[in-house]
Amino acid sequence: MAQLASRGVVGDxxxxxxxxxxxxxxxxxxxxxxxxxxxxxxxxxxxxxxxSDDQPQPSPPHPAP
Incomplete structure (x- = not known):
């Protein structure tokens, strides 16, 4: 969870x-x-x-809602 928290994701x-x-x-x-x-x-x-197992990937574009 600490790794996700460092990315701004809050969980439990x-x-x-x-x-x-x-x-x-x-x-x-x-x-x-x-x-x-x-x-x-x-x-x-x-x-x-x-x-990472692969090369870093850029964040994909956000899909249209």
Whole structure:
């Protein structure tokens, strides 16, 4: 969760292996969900040594809502 927090994604970890994310419709935009999912995908793509398995990829363009 610390790596995601450094990317601006706030979540919660519950043992043994559950990550929770809450979205409030009052102030959460579609692009906020898109950015959080992209940050999670980047973290999942890292190898055990913390380095990316592939070359760094630029953030994809935000899809039209």
């Amino acid at each position: 970890f519950r043992p043994p292996d559950v990550m929770r994310f809450g979205f409030s419709a009052l102030y959460c935009r579609y692009v906020d969900v898109w950015d959080a999912a992209h940050a999670l995908a980047l973290e999942i793509g890292k190898s055990e040594d913390g380095l």
